Amino acid sequence: MAKVRALTGNHAVSEAMRQIDPDVVACYPITPQTELMQKFADFYADGLVRTELICVESEHSAMSASVGASAAGARVMTATAANGLALMWEIVYIAASTRLPITMTVVNRALSAPINIHCDHSDSMGCRDTGWIQLYAENSQEAYDHAIMAVRIAEHPDVLLPVMSMLDGFILSHTMERVEILEDEQVKAFIGDYTPLYPLLDVDNPVTYGPLDLQDYYFEHKRQQIGAMENARVVIPEIFAEYGNLSGREFDIFERYKSDDAEVILVCLGSTAGTAKVAIDELRAGGIKAGLVKLRVFRPFPHGELVEALSGARAIAVLDRSASFGAEGGPIHAEIRSALYGRTDIPVYDYIYGLGGRNIFVDDIKNVINLALEGKAGEMNYIGVR
Amino acid sequence: MKKAPGYKDIPIGGLIIEAGNAEKYETGSWRSFRPVRDDEKCIHCLICWIFCPDSAIIVEDGKVVGVDLDHCKGCGICARECPKKVQAITMVKESEFRE
Numbered sequence A: 001m002a003k004v005r006a007l008t009g010n011h012a013v014s015e016a017m018r019q020i021d022p023d024v025v026a027c028y029p030i031t032p033q034t035e036l037m038q039k040f041a042d043f044y045a046d047g048l049v050r051t052e053l054i055c056v057e058s059e060h061s062a063m064s065a066s067v068g069a070s071a072a073g074a075r076v077m078t079a080t081a082a083n084g085l086a087l088m089w090e091i092v093y094i095a096a097s098t099r100l101p102i103t104m105t106v107v108n109r110a111l112s113a114p115i116n117i118h119c120d121h122s123d124s125m126g127c128r129d130t131g132w133i134q135l136y137a138e139n140s141q142e143a144y145d146h147a148i149m150a151v152r153i154a155e156h157p158d159v160l161l162p163v164m165s166m167l168d169g170f171i172l173s174h175t176m177e178r179v180e181i182l183e184d185e186q187v188k189a190f191i192g193d194y195t196p197l198y199p200l201l202d203v204d205n206p207v208t209y210g211p212l213d214l215q216d217y218y219f220e221h222k223r224q225q226i227g228a229m230e231n232a233r234v235v236i237p238e239i240f241a242e243y244g245n246l247s248g249r250e251f252d253i254f255e256r257y258k259s260d261d262a263e264v265i266l267v268c269l270g271s272t273a274g275t276a277k278v279a280i281d282e283l284r285a286g287g288i289k290a291g292l293v294k295l296r297v298f299r300p301f302p303h304g305e306l307v308e309a310l311s312g313a314r315a316i317a318v319l320d321r322s323a324s325f326g327a328e329g330g331p332i333h334a335e336i337r338s339a340l341y342g343r344t345d346i347p348v349y350d351y352i353y354g355l356g357g358r359n360i361f362v363d364d365i366k367n368v369i370n371l372a373l374e375g376k377a378g379e380m381n382y383i384g385v386r
Numbered sequence B: 001m002k003k004a005p006g007y008k009d010i011p012i013g014g015l016i017i018e019a020g021n022a023e024k025y026e027t028g029s030w031r032s033f034r035p036v037r038d039d040e041k042c043i044h045c046l047i048c049w050i051f052c053p054d055s056a057i058i059v060e061d062g063k064v065v066g067v068d069l070d071h072c073k074g075c076g077i078c079a080r081e082c083p084k085k086v087q088a089i090t091m092v093k094e095s096e097f098r099e
């Protein structure tokens, strides 16, 4: 049976890592992720995991060590945030392109400059085209659950792509919440043993990793990656359903909160979805048919399912916690509009909010929804900027 | 020309899963200089055989008998490494072998 614990988001993910007991973990601190690895290092020091813990000298090395260990045939995990992810970038792309099922938690934090340790999604959104599967958590419970499911998704033979699971820096990482922790044996049975496809350490079946590809085959390898992402669309819901049965919690590629009969639908991801639910309840109490679609899986982006979920609305408001400089709106907005293009002409309004950890309140969200419903919003809007 | 295999037919991630298949890649087409060995001068020390990065020096019964032109890419390492007092290998422009 599951145990109910009071845990910070960071601690919840470290518990998932302890239960997963990966073969190799590459560890490097960065606020607000530091506490996550620190907790895991405690488990390691206490002999609670069999993991090989590699304390590296930078995030670039953390991802490089992860790639090496994964190619060798190990089940590998790591974690980072913001500029740490930015420093990893080169190898983040290589990990996905080499089809290594590494899983990594990203504790979302604004990218420098100017320096800022608080939450926005500029770090992971900047990585949206690296070929990693991306999951976003609303709360610490989901951060825990996603970390466990990520292993199964990544290692699925039809997928073999790394998975990045996000939780909002400080808002979740450092806030204590009620979290249900499965039994260790349940997690072990769920993730199962990892059988790598082409382990470098299998000297009887030698393989070459990272050879020259050039014009001859590079395009074909990219085409394979696109196919693996498409396969993930099929695999992810299966794994969500299986874990749903195990945990008693429901997981969908995105959550529909009172959106079925809604006239206006808000789309967002991360912890803001919790605030949005309160706003929607209050609007509904005042007779406004508002609903929420909370994205969980951002890569692969569930465009087909979203068209179906959003088509009944009169207006759609999107909340983006990162800017895409020079683009028409933020990353989520661009995806939503692209998904709806040619299929419906519902107006989609984008709101950039919360950059660098700027707070968002229930009243802000109610205002956004009202303006969208009245058609009074511009195409690009900002919440709380002076 | 035979069509190269498509994305469904090749290993994922750019991996090469067949040991020793570099032999199938005929690097001989890269060559602009061809090593020509003077059998009179050659002392069969096999230094060229050791240094050749493409295993293109053909040796039989401990003696150099020729160059595998399908794989020799014309780098000239053999000519450079052949002992100074022997200098049995000359690099000759590939164009001189064309009719």
Ligand code: SF4
Pocket (backbone or CB within 6 Å): B035, B051, B052, B053, B054, B055, B056, B057, B067, B071, B072, B073, B074, B075, B076, B077, B078, B079
């Ligand atoms: S030229 Fe280079 S590739 Fe050709 S035989 Fe000499 S060493 Fe080998």
Ligand code: SF4
Pocket (backbone or CB within 6 Å): B037, B041, B042, B043, B044, B045, B046, B047, B048, B049, B064, B078, B081, B082, B083, B086, B087, B088, B089
């Ligand atoms: S290095 Fe020169 S002398 Fe020695 S085997 Fe090769 S060609 Fe002959």
